Amino acid sequence: MADALTGLYQEVILDHSKRKIGFGELENPGAERFERNPTCGDEITLQMSMEPGTDRIASLAWRGAGCSISMASASVLADTAPGMTIPEFRETVEAFREMLRSRGEGEPDIEVLGDAVAFHGVSKYVMRVKCAMLGWVAAEVCCDQLVAAARD
Amino acid sequence: MPRIAQGVSVSPLSELDVDVIRADFPALRQTVNGEPLAYLDSGATAQRPTAVLDAERSFLETHNSAVHRGAHTLAGLATEAYEDARATVASFIGAQTNEVVWTSNATDALNLVAYGFANSTAGRGGQPAEKFMLKPGDEIVVTEAEHHANLVPWQELAAVTGASLRFVPVDDNGTWSLDDARAVISDRTRIVAFAHVSNVTGFVAPVKELVELAHNHGAFVVLDACQSAPHRALDVVDLGVDFAAFSGHKMLGPNGIGVLYGRAELLDALPPFRTGGSMIVTVTMEGADYLPSPQRFEAGTQPVSQAVALAEAVRYLSAIGLDRIEHRENELAQRMLVGLEQIDGIRLIGPPIGVHRAGLVSFDVEGVHAHDVGQYLDAQGIAVRVGHHCAQPLHRRLGLTASTRASAYVYTTVDDIDRFLAAVAQVRPYFGAI
Numbered sequence: 001m002a003d004a005l006t007g008l009y010q011e012v013i014l015d016h017s018k019r020k021i022g023f024g025e026l027e028n029p030g031a032e033r034f035e036r037n038p039t040c041g042d043e044i045t046l047q048m049s050m051e052p053g054t055d056r057i058a059s060l061a062w063r064g065a066g067c068s069i070s071m072a073s074a075s076v077l078a079d080t081a082p083g084m085t086i087p088e089f090r091e092t093v094e095a096f097r098e099m100l101r102s103r104g105e106g107e108p109d110i111e112v113l114g115d116a117v118a119f120h121g122v123s124k125y126v127m128r129v130k131c132a133m134l135g136w137v138a139a140e141v142c143c144d145q146l147v148a149a150a151r152d
Numbered sequence: 153m154p155r156i157a158q159g160v161s162v163s164p165l166s167e168l169d170v171d172v173i174r175a176d177f178p179a180l181r182q183t184v185n186g187e188p189l190a191y192l193d194s195g196a197t198a199q200r201p202t203a204v205l206d207a208e209r210s211f212l213e214t215h216n217s218a219v220h221r222g223a224h225t226l227a228g229l230a231t232e233a234y235e236d237a238r239a240t241v242a243s244f245i246g247a248q249t250n251e252v253v254w255t256s257n258a259t260d261a262l263n264l265v266a267y268g269f270a271n272s273t274a275g276r277g278g279q280p281a282e283k284f285m286l287k288p289g290d291e292i293v294v295t296e297a298e299h300h301a302n303l304v305p306w307q308e309l310a311a312v313t314g315a316s317l318r319f320v321p322v323d324d325n326g327t328w329s330l331d332d333a334r335a336v337i338s339d340r341t342r343i344v345a346f347a348h349v350s351n352v353t354g355f356v357a358p359v360k361e362l363v364e365l366a367h368n369h370g371a372f373v374v375l376d377a378c379q380s381a382p383h384r385a386l387d388v389v390d391l392g393v394d395f396a397a398f399s400g401h402k403m404l405g406p407n408g409i410g411v412l413y414g415r416a417e418l419l420d421a422l423p424p425f426r427t428g429g430s431m432i433v434t435v436t437m438e439g440a441d442y443l444p445s446p447q448r449f450e451a452g453t454q455p456v457s458q459a460v461a462l463a464e465a466v467r468y469l470s471a472i473g474l475d476r477i478e479h480r481e482n483e484l485a486q487r488m489l490v491g492l493e494q495i496d497g498i499r500l501i502g503p504p505i506g507v508h509r510a511g512l513v514s515f516d517v518e519g520v521h522a523h524d525v526g527q528y529l530d531a532q533g534i535a536v537r538v539g540h541h542c543a544q545p546l547h548r549r550l551g552l553t554a555s556t557r558a559s560a561y562v563y564t565t566v567d568d569i570d571r572f573l574a575a576v577a578q579v580r581p582y583f584g585a586i
Binding site: 004005008009014018039040041042043065066067068069071125128131 | 547
């Protein structure tokens with residue numbers, strides 16, 4: 001039993017679900033997005049800001065309540081996104097999504113995903129994929145807002 | 153049909169009896185994640201015995217055809233089977249045959265009533281339906297513990313008629329009392345809709361007393377019987393309710409079939425919600441007039457094999473005895489409560505230990521989200537429900553977004569419960585919550 005679960009609840013995930021990196025609010029967020037998983041009620045409010053005059057993500061903060069998978073994935077996201085350019089970050093989100101849709105097949109690219117590879121095991125649990133995507137979907141929308149604001 | 157009357161002492165359902173019952177359920181013979189399945193999610197959907205599966209298959213292999221249309225032999229046999237099933241289910245709840253309307257599920261049944269009121273308010277149904285008309289100032293009363301299926305249709309009805317929706321608030325256990333209801337129900341109340349048994353707390357509502365209160369104020373009573381019809385003797389006439397709804401798949405029957413009970417004179421006056429074929433007397437290009445109940449509510453092709461199978465499920469339950477089932481499930485619930493109370497960090501929801509309740513227990517595990525609790529149990533072959541159980545307002549009131557629910561049925565063993573308790577005891581250590 002324990003072995004079956006370890007694939008899902010990697011140490012990295014259990015650790016992040018408690019540390020909750022980036023938990024809080026930004027002083028001057030350039031973008032904000034609320035996402036909710038209607039099946040379980042998990043929710044997250046995510047904020048992002050850009051370094052002025054660049055397309056580089058300056059900071060990311062979030063608040064929310066949910067299962068260990070959704071909380072850990074938001075924490076890993078907050079650890080991953082700052083410092084990336086928007087195109088780099090979008091590529092990472094796409095790789096993350098692809099990994100979660102893999103149904104446990106293939107090997108995720110640790111160069112692109114970093115700590116987020118720990119969520120590879122989640123892809124075998126179709127009911128939990130949405131949990132892992134929750135914060136990342138919010139971040140994608142924030143990117144759209146940041147890009148739109150920079151254009152204005 | 154065998155039916156044990158309330159109050160008659162009955163032989164308890166023993167562990168040996170349950171072993172015999174279990175043998176009738178193919179789905180319970182499997183292993184899940186390498187462990188024997190402990191299915192504790194019957195409150196969501198019950199497993200089906202071979203007799204029910206066979207009844208549906210047998211109908212499909214012999215009598216299958218369209219009902220209430222056509223004149224060939226199979227059409228006659230199918231119609232007969234369909235109507236016999238209605239009579240069986242009607243007798244099961246103490247109703248007349250024409251007081252049982254087939255719906256696709258309980259949600260559908262509750263919408264049928266709500267939209268009947270809405271259509272009456274819009275002037276459909278003529279003078280007989282005037283008693284269902286609502287206006288601003290009228291009130292619809294529910295409880296804060298309702299399943300969304302017995303809440304959202306009433307919100308819609310209030311929105312389209314201008315009536316107000318009020319609710320009986322729950323206490324910190326998620327339960328409510330008659331006094332709480334008395335404080336909300338008044339002469340402005342036109343409809344009182346509530347669950348006989350809460351799908352989250354296992355609380356059993358004082359139905360008769362509430363019916364008396366509602367009727368004294370001239371209000372109609374709509375009973376959500378989803379968690380009672382499968383688990384305890386249900387006599388709608390004795391309870392005095394005006395409408396009641398329940399689903400087949402929670403009572404050993406198929407998906408896609410539900411029941412609306414309504415007092416005959418009410419159903420015959422209520423305008424239909426869904427219109428079309430098979431529910432009319434005469435149709436012209438200008439309009440149509442409608443058959444009496446139940447046909448007026450059964451437009452279009454019907455879930456015939458499902459109705460036949462549901463009747464078989466009802467016979468199966470009756471043969472065991474609903475009073476025995478109720479007694480057994482309360483015992484299992486008490487065993488769960490006592491066991492859970494001994495585990496650190498468990499917050500129980502619902503009536504306190506020792507108070508008679510339905511065979512389900514919901515709880516919160518401090519520091520661990522319900523989805524993680526469910527995942528941990530699932531890895532040991534133990535199936536429970538996690539989430540808000542379609543009762544977000546109740547969870548919000550209790551300060552929770554989600555909870556874990558274990559629910560028992562006729563085939564649940566003491567071993568299932570004990571495995572569940574042993575696994576729950578390991579949840580917080582596993583997730584590092586202690």
